[in-house]
Amino acid sequence: MQRSLFLIGAALTLSSCSMMSRAADPVTITLVGINDFHGNLEPTNFNDVMIPDPADPTKQIRLKAGGIEAIGGYLNQERAKNPNLLFVGAGDIIGASPITSSLLRDEPSTIAMTQLGMKFSSLGNHEFDQGLKELLRMQNGGCDSNDTAKACKFENPYPGAGFKWLGANVVDKTSGQPVFAPYAVAEVGGAKIGFIGAVLKGTPDIVSPDGIKTLNFLDEAESINKYVPELKKLNVDAVIVLIHQGGQTKDGFSQPACGTLTGPIVDIVKKLDPSIRAVISGHSHKGYNCLVDGKVVIQGDYYGHLLQRLDVTVDKANHQLLKISAANVLVDPRTLPADAAMTAILTRARTLTDAVKQTPVGTLASAAISRTNNDAGESALGDVVADSQLAATAAQGAVIAFMNPGGIRADLTASAAGNTATFGDLFTVQPFGNTMVVMDLTGAQIKAVLEQQFSNPQAGSTRILQVSKSFAYSYDSTATQGSHVDAASIKLGGQLVDPAKTYRVTMNAFLAGGGDSFAVFKDGTNVLQLPNLADVDTSVTYLKANPGLAGGAQDRITKTK
CATH class of the missing domain: 3.60.21.10 (Metallo-dependent phosphatases)
Structure with missing residues (x-):
């Protein structure tokens, strides 16, 4: 009715x-x-x-x-x-x-x-x-x-x-x-x-x-x-x-x-x-x-x-x-x-913004890529955003990218003909203008970051970070604090992440400053600020390089319980 x-x-x-x-x-x-x-x-x-x-x-x-x-x-x-x-x-x-x-x-x-x-x-x-x-x-x-x-x-x-x-x-x-x-x-x-x-x-x-x-x-x-x-x-x-x-x-x-x-x-x-x-x-x-x-x-x-x-x-x-x-x-x-x-x-x-808003960027495989999370907290669009940020900072040595889910504000929906996404479509997904940051974290610090997903004080809920391709782990939501993530499951390119080894990691400036209570990021070393690289720019470049872009498979994060 x-x-x-x-x-x-x-x-x-x-x-x-x-x-x-x-x-x-x-x-x-x-x-x-x-x-x-x-x-x-x-x-x-x-x-x-x-x-x-x-x-x-x-x-x-x-x-x-x-x-x-x-x-x-x-x-x-x-x-x-x-x-x-x-x-x-x-x-x-x-x-x-x-x-x-x-x-x-x-x-x-x-x-x-x-x-x-x-x-x-x-x-x-x-x-x-x-x-x-x-x-x-x-x-x-x-x-x-x-x-x-x-x-x-x-x-x-x-x-x-x-x-x-x-x-x-x-x-x-x-x-x-x-x-x-x-x-x-x-x-x-x-x-x-x-x-x-x-x-x-x-x-x-x-x-x-x-x-x-x-x-x-x-x-x-x-x-x-x-x-x-x-x-x-x-x-x-x-x-x-x-x-x-x-x-x-x-x-x-x-x-x-x-x-x-x-x-x-x-x-x-x-x-x-x-x-x-x-x-x-x-x-x-x-x-x-x-x-x-x-x-x-x-x-x-x-x-x-x-x-x-x-x-x-x-x-x-x-x-x-x-x-x-x-x-x-x-x-x-x-x-x-x-x-x-x-x-x-x-x-x-509209007169002042339409020219920028309607600029075509690239094509999607379907009309939209969803930001809706699966049971583990991973979304098809979250995979894409993290991959975009990793690709944009690979030249700075980055091998992993983390993205806060609250920074993904909407599904990526193609508003132009032929499943073509415009700059406005991408901007709607990431409107904050956060710049990118690259830093060194040890494997132990990466484990600590993942544990902080379950100690977020906002609304008593978890904040599952979206992660880039080749990085994977599993977690138990019922485990005690500090033990949610199985250390033996944290892998990069299929190889176990070494707690003592240093890895180059990318995130936006909000996370780098400890946003969403991810305080471990503030302890990163060899921090490189990229003031001329905004989050939405990484998505623009990635979409241009990958015509017919599809959402991620949502297979990087596994919830065991």
Whole structure:
């Protein structure tokens, strides 16, 4: 059955029965939230909704959802119904973005969010991808960028974000003071709504360390609770948390009041001040609408596929929250009107980037190469990316390449005729612009790196590195810490890797700096930085050299248990 309703699922409603000291003066505020937008100005495939294929109605395809034109259309439509509407974010508004935004330093995305009326957003880990200085420029404006080839090309000078990024738990190491505003208050319809923002405390483990070396990321719940008394002194009528941390649930995004949410966000919410009744979350790229200890906890998938909608009724006279209705909203471009101002932004961004984006690079054996992992954690595209990086650094003596799976952001899909992949297709897979690094590691250090895959603190999960051809090993996921990988299985070219021997190894600069908690890489020796060789460039060269490129066989990593 086709699903194309704007509002999917019954609304979740919470009510307050508190005694009021004065005659009630209620007003309803509509809060619309977005998380993990990642500069996706255009609609993208939404995995959770299938529709008939226009070319063949007997087949089903994924709905293309989101995009700033449809988001703007929805906001315009709802503002006409209730002018007391606030648009907010839960982090990763920018970073890891497609070429249409990223090639312009994500300035079109911040300008779009500004024109859409965004008031506040929590910081996300990807806001820090280019370092603190560049993030401050994104907030405040100007052209003093660490990438002048991209900055101020969309609008000169770049005006800065018209919304505030909030970060209660991001503080300067020296002063201990927040670097961004920890909270903010919006006055709408005579009501005062307080917002506190936070990002996951594990951010240093998943962004390049050099860019945030002056910052500390503190406990999320403690930092949020610290500012609740300050907001109460301002007589706010409700306190809403915007946080870039999330979880997952077996229930669908349209299931109201789900009670099966798990993950880091649950522990955080359970520690929050009782006066906080709603949490707009992000980071885990899941759609859910749940209750945790009586608090609404909601997330809207990613890339703007879903918007979180909270209709919040407050009593202005007594500064009390009376009722919350919560639901996820499907952003369906087929049924929502396009916002003309957003069309203008998208058109200009395309004009500035299409020539680069549409440059053909080479052909694939099929329409796409998947980044989906097998049971061992290896993907067909991960094999290709690692092989590309090894080939690009063979002249520097490299014999093994490691790639972090989080750096592979999408399947490699050929967008041009004849299964031809363009530069834009490759850039979508690797949008970070990480440069390559080659270093010496001993066999013992390589074993230690492989063990660190199972001690990653993020979400209690493993991070299986993608590895290049001729390198292989097996692991037991049930083994004790430090003993997951069978030392006798670690082989290069069929030969046992010698713990005492030195091997030349390639990875991107993120991993080389200890990203994703792979600290062993920081102990490498004879380190060679390749500042003129970006990760996407290695894929471009490899695809050109291998027409009809197929995905890897996913036979390099073996999971025994």
